[in-house]
Amino acid sequence: MLLHRSVAERALQDEVLFHVECETAERIRQGMPPEAARRAALLDFGGVERFKEEVREVRGIRPIEDFARDLRYAVRVLRRSPVFTAATVLTFALGIGAATAIVSVVYGVVLRPLPYLNPNELTVLWERDVPHGHDQNVVSVENFEAWRDRSRSFLGMAALVPARVTLAGGAEPERVPGAEVSPGYFRLLGVAPALGREFTREEEAAGGAPVVMLSDGFWRRRFGGDPGILGRSLPISGRPHTIVGIMPARFEPPRFGWLGEQDLWFPFAPTADKRAWGRFLLVVGRLQPGMGLEQARAEMVAIARQRAREDTANKGWSISLVGLAEQITGDVRTTLFVILGAVGLLLLMAVTNVATLTLAFVRRRRHEMAVRRAIGATDRRLFRQLLTQSALLGAAGTALGLLAAVPGVRLLVSFIPPEVPRTASIRVDAVVLLVSASAAILATLIFGTAAADRGSSDDGTSAVISEGSQERVSPRRSGYALVATEIAIGVVLAVLAGLMVRSFESLRAVNLGFLAEEVVVARVALSGDRSATPESQRAFFDALAERVRAIPGVRAAGLVSIRPFGGAGPATTVGDARRPTTRDGESIVADIRYADRSYFRTLGIPTIAGSLFDERERPDGPPRVVVNETLARALWPGENAIGHTAAIKLFNGITPEVIGVVGDVHLMDARTLPRATAYLAASRFPSEVFDLAVQVDRDPESFVPSLRSAVATLDPGLPLYQVTSLRKLVDQSLARDRFTTLLLGGFAGIALLLAGVGVYGVFAGDVARRRKEIGIRLALGARRSSVLLLILRQALARAAVGVFLGVVVALLVARAMASLLFGIGAADPLTFVSVAAALLTIALAATLIPAIQAARVPPIETVRNG
Amino acid sequence: MAKEKKSDLLQGTLDLLILNTLATSHPLHGWAISKRIQQMSREVLTVNQGSLYPALYRLEDHGWIAGEEGLSPEGRRIKLYQLTAAGRNQLASEVEAWRIFSGAVDHVLLGALS
Numbered sequence: 001m002l003l004h005r006s007v008a009e010r011a012l013q014d015e016v017l018f019h020v021e022c023e024t025a026e027r028i029r030q031g032m033p034p035e036a037a038r039r040a041a042l043l044d045f046g047g048v049e050r051f052k053e054e055v056r057e058v059r060g061i062r063p064i065e066d067f068a069r070d071l072r073y074a075v076r077v078l079r080r081s082p083v084f085t086a087a088t089v090l091t092f093a094l095g096i097g098a099a100t101a102i103v104s105v106v107y108g109v110v111l112r113p114l115p116y117l118n119p120n121e122l123t124v125l126w127e128r129d130v131p132h133g134h135d136q137n138v139v140s141v142e143n144f145e146a147w148r149d150r151s152r153s154f155l156g157m158a159a160l161v162p163a164r165v166t167l168a169g170g171a172e173p174e175r176v177p178g179a180e181v182s183p184g185y186f187r188l189l190g191v192a193p194a195l196g197r198e199f200t201r202e203e204e205a206a207g208g209a210p211v212v213m214l215s216d217g218f219w220r221r222r223f224g225g226d227p228g229i230l231g232r233s234l235p236i237s238g239r240p241h242t243i244v245g246i247m248p249a250r251f252e253p254p255r256f257g258w259l260g261e262q263d264l265w266f267p268f269a270p271t272a273d274k275r276a277w278g279r280f281l282l283v284v285g286r287l288q289p290g291m292g293l294e295q296a297r298a299e300m301v302a303i304a305r306q307r308a309r310e311d312t313a314n315k316g317w318s319i320s321l322v323g324l325a326e327q328i329t330g331d332v333r334t335t336l337f338v339i340l341g342a343v344g345l346l347l348l349m350a351v352t353n354v355a356t357l358t359l360a361f362v363r364r365r366r367h368e369m370a371v372r373r374a375i376g377a378t379d380r381r382l383f384r385q386l387l388t389q390s391a392l393l394g395a396a397g398t399a400l401g402l403l404a405a406v407p408g409v410r411l412l413v414s415f416i417p418p419e420v421p422r423t424a425s426i427r428v429d430a431v432v433l434l435v436s437a438s439a440a441i442l443a444t445l446i447f448g449t450a451a452a453d454r455g456s457s458d459d460g461t462s463a464v465i466s467e468g469s470q471e472r473v474s475p476r477r478s479g480y481a482l483v484a485t486e487i488a489i490g491v492v493l494a495v496l497a498g499l500m501v502r503s504f505e506s507l508r509a510v511n512l513g514f515l516a517e518e519v520v521v522a523r524v525a526l527s528g529d530r531s532a533t534p535e536s537q538r539a540f541f542d543a544l545a546e547r548v549r550a551i552p553g554v555r556a557a558g559l560v561s562i563r564p565f566g567g568a569g570p571a572t573t574v575g576d577a578r579r580p581t582t583r584d585g586e587s588i589v590a591d592i593r594y595a596d597r598s599y600f601r602t603l604g605i606p607t608i609a610g611s612l613f614d615e616r617e618r619p620d621g622p623p624r625v626v627v628n629e630t631l632a633r634a635l636w637p638g639e640n641a642i643g644h645t646a647a648i649k650l651f652n653g654i655t656p657e658v659i660g661v662v663g664d665v666h667l668m669d670a671r672t673l674p675r676a677t678a679y680l681a682a683s684r685f686p687s688e689v690f691d692l693a694v695q696v697d698r699d700p701e702s703f704v705p706s707l708r709s710a711v712a713t714l715d716p717g718l719p720l721y722q723v724t725s726l727r728k729l730v731d732q733s734l735a736r737d738r739f740t741t742l743l744l745g746g747f748a749g750i751a752l753l754l755a756g757v758g759v760y761g762v763f764a765g766d767v768a769r770r771r772k773e774i775g776i777r778l779a780l781g782a783r784r785s786s787v788l789l790l791i792l793r794q795a796l797a798r799a800a801v802g803v804f805l806g807v808v809v810a811l812l813v814a815r816a817m818a819s820l821l822f823g824i825g826a827a828d829p830l831t832f833v834s835v836a837a838a839l840l841t842i843a844l845a846a847t848l849i850p851a852i853q854a855a856r857v858p859p860i861e862t863v864r865n866g
Numbered sequence: 867m868a869k870e871k872k873s874d875l876l877q878g879t880l881d882l883l884i885l886n887t888l889a890t891s892h893p894l895h896g897w898a899i900s901k902r903i904q905q906m907s908r909e910v911l912t913v914n915q916g917s918l919y920p921a922l923y924r925l926e927d928h929g930w931i932a933g934e935e936g937l938s939p940e941g942r943r944i945k946l947y948q949l950t951a952a953g954r955n956q957l958a959s960e961v962e963a964w965r966i967f968s969g970a971v972d973h974v975l976l977g978a979l980s
Contacts, residue, residue: 011945012919015896018944019915022897 066381070388077365077389084361085393088354092397093404094750095350095443100405100428100436101412102343106336107435108426110329115252117190118286122324123293124256125157125283125300131316132589138257139281141270143307143314147283150303153296157285158185159268162259165237166527166719175525175721176218178264179253185265186247188286189254196230196245199267211267212241216249218263236264238527255421256327257282258568276652278572284324297321313573313649328421331819335740338817342496346747347439349489353758354397355447356482358390360765362451383452390448398440402433417735479762483795483843484802490748490755491806491839492813497748498831499814499821500741506823507737512730513665513674514564515604518555519693519726520700521563522707525719526688534619537686540714545596547710548694553703555695558599559682561592563691564667565729566722569593570650574678576635577645577655588634590627590676591667592650594685600626600662602693603726610642610660617681623656624681631676632661648678656680669733671822693726700725740820752842759846763795767850771857778859791851792844799843803836810835880913880921882964885949885957888931893946895936896922922947930956 023041028034078085113119126136127143139147139159148157159182167174183199186192193213203211212234214222223229233240253262259282274280287296297319304319326333362369369382406428413426524544526537541559548557562569574590597612599605608629617624625646632641644658664674682690696703704723711720731738767774774787814826824831883903888894894902899922900913925931930953936946949957 014943015919015945018895018938018942019897021942022895026901 066384067388070385071392073385074389074392078392081361084357088357088393089397089400091350091353091357091754092394092440092443093400095347096398096401096436096440097404097408098401098747098750099343099347099439100402100432101408102340103435104405104409104428104432105412105416105426106340107432109420109422110333110336112422112425112431114254114325114328115191115250116254116324118289119325120323121155121287121289121291122189122254123154123285123287123296124322124324124327125285126320126322127279128304128318128320129316129589130318134589135320136257136322137317138279139283140279140313141275141277141281142311143279143304144281144283145270146307147285147300147303147319150306151285151296151299153288153291153299154285155288156184156188157283158182158188159281159283160185160259161268161281162262163264163266164525165264166525168235168238168527168717175523175719176263177261178266179259179262180266180268182268185284188284191248191251193245194248195227196243198245199265203267204269210236210239210241211244212236213245213247213265214243215247215253215263216251219246241266252422252424254284254324254328256324256330278570278649280570293321293323332420332736334817334819335736338496338820339740339743341813341816342493342744342747345489345493346751347443349486349493349751349754351443351447352482352486352489353754353761354393354443355450356479356486356758356761358393358447358451359479359482360761362386363765363769386452387448390451391444394440394444394448398437398444401440402428402436405436415739417739418732419736479766480798483759483762483798484805486755486758487799487802487839487843488806488809490751490842491803491835492810493744493748493751494835494838495806495810495814495831496817497741497744498835499817499824499826499828500737500744502824502828502831503821504734504737504741507670507734509823510666510670512564512670513605513663514726515695516726516730518697518700519603519695520703520707520723521566521694521726521729522692522704522711522720522723524690524692524711525721534686537688538619538683541682541686541690544692544711544714545598547714548692548707549598551706551710553697553706555697556598556602557692557694558602559594559596559690560599560693561594561682561687561690562667563693563729564603564665564726565669565733566691568668571675573649574631574635574676575647577647588631588676590631590648590678592648593667593677593679594682594687594690595626595679596682599682599693602695603665605665606663608661608663609640610658612660612662613681613683617684619684619686621684623654623684624659625656626660626662626679627658628662628664628674628677628679630664630674631678632658634676646678648680670730691722700727737820737822752838755839756842756846759795759799759843760849763791763847763850764853767791767854770854774854774857775859778857784855787857788851788855791854792847795843795847795851796840799840802843803839806839807832807836879964880917881925882957882960883911883913884918884921884925885930885953885960888947888949889954889957893934893936893948895938895944895946899947925953928956929953 020038020041024034024038027037027040032040114122116122125139125147127139128135129137141159144157144159148154151157161180163178163180165176165178167176181199183201183204186198192198194216196213198213199211203209214229219225219229229243230246231242231244233242235241247265253259255261287293300319300321304314304317308314308317329336373379373382409426409428413423416423416426524541526540545557545559548554569591571589571591574588595613597614600607600612610626612626613624616622625648627635627641627646635641635646636644641658641661645655646658648654648656662679665677666672666674667677668675692707694703694707707723708720711718777787778784810832811827818826884899887899887902887906891902896918900915900918903911903913922931922933926933926947930950931947932950933945933947936944938944
């Protein structure tokens with residue numbers, strides 16, 4: 001090709017030279033002096049370069065050579081304009097980098113297929129509390145068994161329940177998270193153990209020999225990856241368990257509901273005890289191949305109806321089905337898609353800015369373009385040259401952006417909220433790169449074409465004669481369209497961020513019902529002799545609380561089964577013992593917490609009526625209950641609850657007397673309203689695990705060592721875990737809102753900056769181009785202030801169009817994030833008004849410098865010098 | 867500076883003139899072709915050089931004329947063009963088309979005069 005090209009090129013050269021020689025000779029014959037003759041011949045021939053171009057075009061011998069030449073030319077031009085090049089590449093890199101990082105997160109968390117066999121068939125089944133609108137309630141043993149045995153739509157179902165155990169025998173006793181799972185659970189997921197076997201049906205039978213399976217991580221950490229560990233025994237919660245299997249390293253146990261990390265698995269045995277527990281199971285099923293979710297739902301709802309007829313406890317309960325992938329990513333989905341949308345807008349903004357910059361750059365080179373056109377370059381050549389230049393900028397920006405995305409993703413993952421699932425599968429991989437690269441190419445084409453089109457189609461002739469004297473309307477108009485676009489995108493991003501900020505503020509302002517400051521919480525679990533009997537458990541925790549209260553600096557210390565913001569706990573049906581059901585024929589589901597008297601004082605939970613637990617609460621005494629205001633109001637509206645007898649479906653049914661009413665407490669998070677709660681006495685219902693809550697007169701963090709040593713003097717082998725301050729727990733519960741707020745806030749900040757720079761760029765260019773017009777206005781007597789106002793008014797008008805468009809789009813977009821908002825609507829007027837005002841201010845501020853420059857134009861010189 | 871845009875009519879006409887010139891002559895080089903057209907049109911038609919060579923290459927690509935290497939009187943390597951058989955056919959149809967076209971224009975003009 002190149003050889004062919006050079007031969008053809010030489011022949012062309014020969015022909016041209018010969019032609020010019022003949023022409024020169026002819027003119028000499030006609031009597032012209034040789035020098036003049038040659039010049040005339042050349043002139044007559046016209047643009048030699050252009051001629052060559054046209055011939056080449058006819059011959060079709062150009063693309064690769066032209067591209068190489070355009071590239072060299074672009075590098076030369078860009079090197080001469082380092083500021084423009086840096087600004088463009090950085091802006092583009094910012095957009096691509098941010099987009100790539102966010103796409104990695106969204107893909108890894110939401111879109112990447114789950115690492116199980118045919119993950120689309122896996123479904124989570126919940127009980128549905130119809131009267132109270134709880135769609136996802138845990139499942140009772142009986143219902144799980146009925147579903148599993150009766151359904152035809154499912155290949156199989158498995159139940160799970162989180163189980164945290166104390167592991168003795170190592171250097172230190174260790175609390176290890178795990179789960180009890182139905183035998184067949186791993187087969188159901190389609191993941192086989194790397195070593196050993198899964199549980200058998202026999203091991204499901206209550207009272208079988210205790211067995212355990214290990215996660216790969218735990219196996220390596222605790223046993224150094226020794227394969228001989230199979231069949232050996234592990235002392236767990238005081239009983240030796242035989243190790244039967246080890247899961248592969250790539251196995252990610254599904255996490256949803258109250259199922260957290262898992263390192264150990266035990267067979268779930270439906271003992272009589274557990275049957276009496278009420279609802280506490282998580283259920284996963286695998287649909288028959290080809291079975292639709294809707295079809296399965298119809299069958300399951302029918303089964304739930306049968307169950308409601310069979311057992312009054314199921315009255316008002318139905319069933320709900322959710323795909324496992326949707327269940328795992330669940331409510332994170334909306335957050336991530338809002339962030340994804342925001343980063344898309346940011347990228348669009350960056351592209352718009354790059355287009356503005358390039359357009360201004362091309363305009364500044366109009367003279368050069370005109371000259372090149374005059375000596376014979378065609379519009380197409382110029383277009384391609386400018387496009388090559390933009391492609392070079394785009395490629396550099398993309399490379400930089402992708403490079404920055406890798407540490408960016410790591411940074412993002414490090415402050416991603418802990419409850420976001422599957423963070424381990426977040427990475428910049430081939431799929432992400434493909435998406436980003438496509439976005440980058442599309443973006444480059446958009447800004448590149450816009451700029452190249454402007455640059456190559458100017459009227460060359462007039463530009464040569466008088467640079468900048470004849471401005472056509474369209475380039476200016478397109479500049480203004482860019483201004484409006486940037487302002488509009490800025491409005492949308494700022495509105496999203498503004499809504500999140502306002503929502504976050506209202507979340508933080510929620511009265512949680514307890515004092516989070518200066519309270520340390522820690523979990524204590526007993527094992528061995530101490531946990532043997534209720535009496536020994538009670539004695540130990542009494543002694544522990546006594547010991548802690550004696551530590552200097554401790555104001556109060558109490559016990560509770562599960563700390564506020566400590567995750568879901570047991571909940572069950574509560575009614576009035578003298579009225580079997582409430583008037584509507586429905587029962588009330590209340591959270592159950594076990595606490596001692598000092599717990600309420602430690603957390604500053606007010607006693608509204610009656611009294612708290614006292615010395616009478618013993619394992620053999622009559623049970624008594626303290627209820628919160630919501631429960632009191634629900635069961636005995638308008639009455640004094642004290643003295644009534646409650647009926648709680650727990651321990652085969654208890655009927656405690658109500659002795660006190662306390663203030664409502666947010667047990668789960670700040671977002672949902674406090675639920676009905678019944679407190680039973682910790683000393684009446686002892687347990688082997690309690691949360692210790694301690695109010696101190698200093699920084700909670702600095703108190704932790706004294707707490708540890710107090711516990712160690714009681715028993716050096718006792719694990720103290722999940723030690724943290726209540727304030728930290730509350731903060732963690734807001735982590736996702738904080739994450740979203742920060743991220744959207746960051747995007748909005750960048751967007752506002754880009755909008756400001758973009759508006760400045762367009763108007764600065766505009767004023768520079770209109771110097772002559774402004775000079776004439778001033779020479780004809782226009783006042784400088786009126787010129788200033790003219791420019792500002794124009795800017796304001798364009799910005800107003802952008803603000804209007806932005807508000808319209810934001811109203812639509814914000815609706816998608818309504819479920820993320822707390823305490824404000826998606827059309828929050830305060831947010832919209834302040835964002836609109838902010839954008840108009842930014843537009844005005846950005847135009848101020850060009851406007852002042854315009855007002856300072858020296859009238860006469862400008863007119864004279866053109 | 868006038869715009870040097872060629873219309874389709876002019877381009878088509880130039881092709882016709884080149885083919886016709888070569889039909890009644892021994893092989894000619896580019897400059898000679900342009901001079902010959904100029905002379906035969908009694909200096910009315912001057913061929914724009916910028917159009918001539920693209921036209922020559924285009925005709926050559928169509929296979930209507932063939933270029934061959936030759937030597938100028940000064941011994942410089944030049945390219946001489948001559949008509950091919952396909953070019954002769956093309957010339958016939960272009961002449962026919964031109965007759966129809968110019969006749970039609972004449973009719974219009976005469977009609978307008980009367």
